[in-house]
Amino acid sequence: MAMKHIRFAAVVALASVALVGCSTASGGGPSQAAACAPSKGKVTLNMTTWVPGMDKVVALWNAKNPNIQVKVQTGPNGNSGTYQNFFNELKAGNAPDIGQIEYDTLPAFRVQGGLQDIGACAGVQAAKSEFSTGLWNQVTFGEKSAVYAIPQDSGPMALYYRKDLFQKAGLSVPTTWDEYAADAVKIKALGGSITNFPKGDVNWFAGLVSQAGGQWFSTSGGKWTVNLTSPESTKVAAYWQDLISKKLVSTIPGFTDQWNNAYDKGQDWTWVSAVWGANSISSGAPTTSGKWAVAPMPQWTAGANVSGAWGGSSSVVFKGSKHPAEAAKFILWLNTSSEALTKLNEVAQLYPASTAGDQLPALSQPVPFYDNQPIYVTFGDAGKVISPFTWGPTMTQTYSDVSDGFGAALSGSGTLQDALAAGQAKTIAALKAQSIPVNG
Amino acid sequence: MSAAALTGRGRGPREGIISRGAAMLIMGVFTLYFLIPVWWLLISSTKTLGNFNRTFSLWFTPTSLSDFAANIGSLFTYGGGLFPRWMLNSIVYATVAGGLGTILAAMCGYALSKYGFRGREAIFNTILGGVLVPATALALPLFLIFSQVGLTNTFWAVFLPSLVSPFGVYLSRIYAASSVPDEIIEAARIDGSGEIRTFFTVAIRLMSPALVTIFLFQFVSIWNNFFLPLIMLRDQSLFPVTLGLYNWNSQVNTYPDLRTLVLVGAFVSIIPLLVAFLSLQRFWRNGLGAGGLK
Structure with missing residues (x-):
């Protein structure tokens, strides 16, 4: 325990040293170049990602940059093993130069000191204008001059609905949550459910909380505050608890065959x-x-225009990379050039995080499955109004604890609000157990 | 009644119809329990994603045959032929490492059984202790050690740890003690055969039923070993099939087309295991039986 405490203190100390270093350098002295100096000669970078088809995107880069060759490695998606592998590799000192990390897991790597600050690398600060403020905040943690990742894809949220069923029932598309709840009653009367509440998708719920203006975590002076029970968070929980209590929503675990079936049969609208x-x-x-x-x-509130986000990844440079300047150059190209973004969208349907990505021709096309609606335009608009959200350093634990509580609420014991309260207490305990400074 | 049935071994009084029926019923239930998932897998691999959600899970659809062919086709071509590569990797890891591991275990067990030396029991007990340590618990320490010598993300990272089988050593020792008579070794020595030659020409043949058993165990445990490759390997072209399928399966939320590939892939990947079991089953039964009778 004491060891861990010391290690964390060291990380904090290092971080603040880095912070000082950057802020003095931001005037543009020679020390800025020294902080992220390009390597001489030919370099090879390793990148670990789980985006299928990434090798095809990287091939475009490799063909044009003979002196910075990138090798793609792969693994299962982050929480299924790749994050644990990253932590193991950081410990063993052989982490890849570049990795893929979802926004909600970035703080965990930051707290462990696994991320290289690329804020001083050429072009990185300028890239700020390519991303929405909310997203940029996810990769800087609000630290001045520091940048720990470049956003890759993002998950702006919107409402998918069965146009045909709504028309047949004479319902208009709900624009407020009140209308949504009123529609839920009418849809129930027709034998359907307006939607499904999955107990496992806590990050989805977090997206809803962020839309309501809530925050689950915040930091100030290196100390974390956990706020799963904020008024906004409680409001969202009470709203859904009401729908659940009245049995207006189905409660199938997400992304299962049963869940697919509920949508395929028109049970969920x-x-x-x-x-x-x-x-x-x-x-x-x-x-x-x-x-x-x-x-x-x-x-x-009627007339407002706020969205949330669910999912999305960033590209990071790991501590210990010998070529941070080249790695930063590559991930900037990967996530902001229209060439790379077009290819990423083509091979992996990635929805680009950068605002330049909105301009991709593929994203203004009508989509046949959605009755030829150009749905990505709607999502592009949603992406501009995502309210910022701060993730905590122990999200895996928070997710699993809140999900347990949600599961209990769905089976009738307790409420979603109880689940958040329990998640709050357990998250604070988990932070304390890892010797991460926390209020409360 | 039950005591008579146990000691009688067929020659005693016959079992009652009820107890026989009960035994058959229990076995029937277990057979179903083990076979239904395999049946489900077979059926599911003959369906398109749409039919998979819509139609009855335990029976074919009218287009099953052509869908199965199409699924197999896309499985073998997806990602530039990743799946056949993974199958090949699994077969190489399991047969080569399993085979070498079996010979190592046999030599080790034979030596522990036939040569008296100081510390023999201590070594044997240590190895026996190794049986109790799950391979999963060793994966992370192995990763850190392999990192130091720069062997992670290589063929050797999975191959070398797969060579070791404490259970194989244990079984070899027991079996060598009971089925390789000291007199034969003596006779070989008198005839001028060296120790190594004696082992490879005489002992190994007498031990062969046990070796088949060890090989099968090794083969299955390497084939199913998922955690070690997960921790060690990053390069897709080195993955065994278990890790490859897990990789795909971890992404079905965002790339739902992979679901069909995972199902068909899982079905295809059990075929080599079936072949290994069915073809080696005869030897295996002999091995277990012979050890028990001695």
């Missing part, structure tokens, strides 16, 4: 989900082709 959910519907519910449409998320 809407899904508030991220841009990548478009694929989940089109392949999970193939018989409903042409019957779906996408609208902005319902709002808490």
Whole structure:
């Protein structure tokens, strides 16, 4: 325990040293170049990612940059093993130069001191204008001059709904959560459910909380505050608890065959989900082709325009990389050049995080499954109004504890609010157990 | 009644119809329990993603045959033929490492059984202790050690640890003690055969039923070993099939098309295991039986 404490203190100390170093250098002295100096000669960078087809994107880069060759390695998606591998490799000192990390896990790597600050590398600060403020905040943790990752894809949320069923029932698309709840009653009377509440998708719920303006975590002076029970968070929980208590929503675990089936059979009518959910519907519910449409998320106050985000990854440079300047140059190209973003969208349907990505021709095309609606335009608009959200350093634990509570609430013991309160207490305990300074 | 049935071994009074029926019923239930998932896998691999969600999970659809062919086709071509590569890797890891590991275990067990030397029991007990340590617990320490010598993410990272089988050593020792008579070794020595030659020409043949058993155990445990490759390997072209399928399966949320490939892949990947079991089963039964009778 004492060891861990000392190690964390060292990390904090290092971070603040780095912070000082950067702020003095930001005037533009020679020390800035020294902090991220390019290597001489030919370099080879290793990158670990789970995006399928990444090798094809990297091939474009390798053909044009004979002196910075990138080798792609792969693994299962982050929480299924790749994050643990990263931590092992950081410990063993053989982490790849570049890795893929989802936004909600960045703080865990930051706290462990695994991320290289690339804020001083050429072009990185300028890239700020390519991303929405909320996203940029995810990769800087609000630290001045520091940048720990470049956003890759993002998951702006909107409302997928069965246009045909809504029309047949004479319902208009809900624009506020109140209307949504009222529609839920009418849909129930017709034998359907307006949507599904999955106990396992806590990060989805976090997206809803962020839309309501809530925050689960914040830091100041190196100390964390956990706020799963903030008024906004409680409001969202109470809203869904009400729908659950009245049995207006189905409660099937997400992304299962049963869940696909509920959408395929027209049992569930809407899904508030991220841009990548478009694929989940089109392949999970193939018989409903042409019957779906996408609208902005319902709002808490009529006339407002706020969205949340679910998922999305960033590219990081790991501590210990011998070529941070080249690695930063590559991940800037990968995540901001239209050449790379086009290819990423083509091979892996990645929805680009950068605002330049909105301009991709592929993203203004009508989508046949959604009755030829250009749905990515709607998501592009949603992406501009995502409210910022701060993730905690122990999200895996928070997710699993809140999910346990959600599961209990769905089976009738306790409420979603209870689940958040329990998650709050357990998260604080988990932070303390890792000797991470925390209030409360 | 039950005591008579146990000691009688067929020659005693016959079992009652009820107890026989109960035994058959229990076995029947277990057979179903083990076979239904395999059946489900077979059926599922003959369906398109749409039919997979819509149709009854335990029976074919009218287009099953053509869908199965199409699924197999996309499985073998996806990602530039990743799947056949993974199968090949698994077969190489399991047969080569399993085979070499079996010979090592046999030599070790034979030596522990036939040569008296100081510390023999201590060594044997240490190895026996190794049986109790799950391979999963060793994966992380192995990763850190392999990192120091720069062997992670190589063929050797999975191959070398797969050579070791404490259980194989244990079984070899027991079996060598009971089935390789000291007199034969003496006779070989008198005839002028060296120790190594004696082992490879005489002992190994007498031990062969046990070796088949050890090989099968090794083969299955290497084939199913998933955690070690997960921790060690990053390069897709080195993956065994278990890790490759897990990789795909971890992404079905975002890339739902992979679900069909995972199902078909899982079905295809059990075929080599079936072949190994069915073809070696005869030897295996002999091995277990012979050890028990002695």
